[in-house]
Amino acid sequence: xxxxxxxxxxxxxxxxxxxxxxxxxxxxSLTVLGNLxxxxxxxEFLVLLGSSGCGKSTLxxxxxxxxxxxxxxxxxxxxxxxxxxxKDRGIGMVFQSYALYPQMTVEKNLSFGLRVAGMPKEDxxxxxxxxxxxxxxxxxxxxxxxxxxxxxxxxxxxxxxxVRDVDVFLFDEPLSNLDAKLRSELRVEIKRLxxxxxxxxxxxxxxxxxxxxxxxxxxxxxxxxxxxxxxxxTIYNRPNNLFVAGFIGSPSMNFxxxxxxxxxxxxxxxxxxxxxxxDGYNASEPxxxxxxxxxxxxPEHIKVDRDVVGGEVHEAIVDIEEPMxxxxxxxxxxxxxxxxxxxxxERRYKVGSKVKLGFDMxxxxxxxxxxxxxx
Amino acid sequence: MSNxxxxxxxxAGAAPIKTSLSDGPRGRRPKRMLSRRNIMLYxxxxxxxxxxxxxxxxxxxTSLKGMPEIRLGNIFAPPMEIxxxxxxxxxxxxxxxxxxxxxxxxxxxxxxxxxxxxxxxxAVASVSGYALANWxxxxxxxxxxxxxxxxxxPYQVMIYPIVIVLRNMGxxxxxxxxxxVHTIFGMPxxxxxxxxxFASLPEELFKAARIDGAGFWQIYSRIMLPMALPxxxxxxxxxxxxxxxxxxxGVVFTRPDTYPMTVQLNNIVNSVQGVKEYNVNMxxxxxxxxxxxxxxxxxxxxxxxxxxxxxxKG
Numbered sequence: 001x002x003x004x005x006x007x008x009x010x011x012x013x014x015x016x017x018x019x020x021x022x023x024x025x026x027x028x029s030l031t032v033l034g035n036l037x038x039x040x041x042x043x044e045f046l047v048l049l050g051s052s053g054c055g056k057s058t059l060x061x062x063x064x065x066x067x068x069x070x071x072x073x074x075x076x077x078x079x080x081x082x083x084x085x086x087k088d089r090g091i092g093m094v095f096q097s098y099a100l101y102p103q104m105t106v107e108k109n110l111s112f113g114l115r116v117a118g119m120p121k122e123d124x125x126x127x128x129x130x131x132x133x134x135x136x137x138x139x140x141x142x143x144x145x146x147x148x149x150x151x152x153x154x155x156x157x158x159x160x161x162x163v164r165d166v167d168v169f170l171f172d173e174p175l176s177n178l179d180a181k182l183r184s185e186l187r188v189e190i191k192r193l194x195x196x197x198x199x200x201x202x203x204x205x206x207x208x209x210x211x212x213x214x215x216x217x218x219x220x221x222x223x224x225x226x227x228x229x230x231x232x233x234t235i236y237n238r239p240n241n242l243f244v245a246g247f248i249g250s251p252s253m254n255f256x257x258x259x260x261x262x263x264x265x266x267x268x269x270x271x272x273x274x275x276x277x278x279d280g281y282n283a284s285e286p287x288x289x290x291x292x293x294x295x296x297x298x299p300e301h302i303k304v305d306r307d308v309v310g311g312e313v314h315e316a317i318v319d320i321e322e323p324m325x326x327x328x329x330x331x332x333x334x335x336x337x338x339x340x341x342x343x344x345x346e347r348r349y350k351v352g353s354k355v356k357l358g359f360d361m362x363x364x365x366x367x368x369x370x371x372x373x374x375x
Numbered sequence: 376m377s378n379x380x381x382x383x384x385x386x387a388g389a390a391p392i393k394t395s396l397s398d399g400p401r402g403r404r405p406k407r408m409l410s411r412r413n414i415m416l417y418x419x420x421x422x423x424x425x426x427x428x429x430x431x432x433x434x435x436x437t438s439l440k441g442m443p444e445i446r447l448g449n450i451f452a453p454p455m456e457i458x459x460x461x462x463x464x465x466x467x468x469x470x471x472x473x474x475x476x477x478x479x480x481x482x483x484x485x486x487x488x489x490x491x492x493x494x495x496x497x498a499v500a501s502v503s504g505y506a507l508a509n510w511x512x513x514x515x516x517x518x519x520x521x522x523x524x525x526x527x528x529p530y531q532v533m534i535y536p537i538v539i540v541l542r543n544m545g546x547x548x549x550x551x552x553x554x555x556v557h558t559i560f561g562m563p564x565x566x567x568x569x570x571x572x573f574a575s576l577p578e579e580l581f582k583a584a585r586i587d588g589a590g591f592w593q594i595y596s597r598i599m600l601p602m603a604l605p606x607x608x609x610x611x612x613x614x615x616x617x618x619x620x621x622x623x624x625g626v627v628f629t630r631p632d633t634y635p636m637t638v639q640l641n642n643i644v645n646s647v648q649g650v651k652e653y654n655v656n657m658x659x660x661x662x663x664x665x666x667x668x669x670x671x672x673x674x675x676x677x678x679x680x681x682x683x684x685x686x687x688k689g
Contacts, residue, residue, distance in 0.1 A: 061582075064582075064586060065585075066582050066585060066586075085585075085588075086585050086586045086588075087585070087586065087587065087588030091586065092586065093582070093583065093586045095579040095582065095583060096579070097577050097579050098579075099577060099579035099580045099582065099583040100583075101580065101583075101584075101598055102602060103601040103602060112584075112587050112589075112597075113586070113587030113588050113589075116587055116588045116589045116593060117588055157583075160583070160587070164587075172579075
């Protein structure tokens with residue numbers, strides 16, 4: 001396994017903003033997180049991505065100190081905070097449901113933590129004013145949360161983390177309750193905020209667009225295990241295993257099941273009576289003849305008709321056409337399997353027509369059919 | 376759109392000019408007041424209201440009559456001559472045993488029992504409900520289950536042991552003893568009420584408060600309490616009516632001079648000496664029932680207002 005959650009750097013030096021060491025969390029017999037390791041650099045924007053129930057929110061709650069780990073350690077700024085209270089960890093957190101105190105005004109919501117800590121009034125006022133200015137919520141300060149829109153509420157919730165003047169921001173699906181338009185607006189704002197503040201941010205989401213657009217690095221999780229931890233481009237183009245390949249990308253990657261066979265001294269991929277040369281494929285492990293493999297190609301990495309220049313040419317039949325405006329998605333019947341191809345929105349095809357295909361092997365992925373890892 | 380000159384004539388067929396299909400029904404469908412459904416509905420409601428109001432009417436009317444008029448036997452007839460004598464007598468002069476100072480003594484006893492019992496039981500139950508909902512500790516589920524089972528054990532079973540416990544504590548027969556009993560017996564249902572209410576509040580609110588550094592009591596008093604007004608009103612209604620109407624504990628755990636109002640009422644109504652003064656009995660009963668009635672009327676409005684103020688989605 002090239003599973004990154006099992007590699008463990010020995011030191012816990014302070015260049016990491018947040019370090020998670022051998023974290024295990026179980027509720028009775030159910031193990032949510034098993035021996036998880038994760039290091040997050042200072043000022044990094046790390047996104048924890050996964051479908052619901054994969055343990056991403058649980059991990060975030062452990063880092064925040066809202067859940068007690070069964071085993072393992074958590075370091076923030078080189079300090080072991082495993083037994084510390086949430087307030088002493090130097091974190092701020094933003095929740096999906098905003099979690100604003102409904103009976104307090106926006107100003108009181110922002111200052112609550114500081115008032116609890118017994119900070120002098122002038123300092124509180126200064127910090128609230130600064131946070132309000134950054135998030136442009138000054139006109140809302142005297143309103144109650146009920147009188148705010150969803151986007152404004154989430155901005156206040158971010159402000160509540162901001163006034164605490166902490167090193168690490170934790171976001172727990174902060175945009176999931178907003179409608180699509182607001183979500184994309186606030187997404188940009190969060191990115192801008194990160195560029196401005198340069199804090200470490202850990203962001204939990206199940207939305208791959210948010211993950212790809214915001215993250216410096218993405219950690220893709222499945223059943224409590226980090227499947228791949230890499231920058232968005234690597235995750236997208238060189239997925240570690242079949243799960244990551246299928247999870248990231250919409251429409252998802254095309255998978256063709258087949259075998260590696262020898263043909264004229266070269267190793268080729270064979271499926272349903274057709275064979276592909278794997279020329280240009282950058283294998284991370286030596287390919288062996290006879291292996292059962294899965295070939296993965298993204299819809300935009302298949303060339304159609306006039307784009308096909310040289311190389312092998314394959315033929316397929318258009319099954320369904322889905323025009324999406326900017327681009328056009330063709331569902332093809334090919335070698336007894338269904339695959340999708342993304343072409344320019346202006347190029348239209350009739351159902352049943354034949355198209356020529358060219359596969360870009362430099363952008364393809366080959367996975368072992370059994371272990372599901374990248375070859 | 377040329378034929379919308381009279382938009383208020385929604386009655387079908389009233390449009391003078393027939394132009395097209397758009398003349399068909401539009402807008403809200405008219406409803407008939409005297410439909411079969413309405414007659415049934417209001418009929419049943421009316422009968423039910425009458426069923427409950429008639430006894431009350433008889434009591435009020437009888438309490439305002441003099442004894443000679445009552446002896447005529449027309450219990451539904453309004454009083455020919457209104458007299459407040461029975462009310463005064465019930466409140467200040469009626470005899471129970473050796474005391475002849477009416478219900479007033481029992482009223483003040485009840486007040487002295489009611490206020491501390493309600494305050495203490497709600498205070499304790501709200502804190503324990505909050506702890507059970509938000510600060511899950513080892514064995515909290517078991518603790519809660521035991522508490523709930525407590526709600527289903529018949530009171531009668533526990534009376535004798537409690538008598539002994541109170542006697543050993545030296546508070547048997549005192550108001551303090553009764554207050555302790557009421558507080559303890561209010562616990563299961565009130566704790567359940569508060570736990571469920573606090574559990575229904577979004578958990579993230581509690582988490583946010585913890586991140587903000589608030590502790591157990593700060594979260595309780597500054598976050599949870601202000602949001603819990605509706606449930607406090609519900610708990611108060613339950614406790615006030617329950618404790619005020621209690622008879623069993625009152626008669627068992629107090630002495631004649633500390634009897635609550637209900638026990639005293641029973642003694643007045645059931646006294647076997649002399650003539651039965653129906654008017655005084657009716658007045659005494661109405662006086663005893665006045666407190667829960669007033670609580671319902673007053674807090675009913677508060678309750679609605681509480682919901683409107685508190686149930687705002689954060």
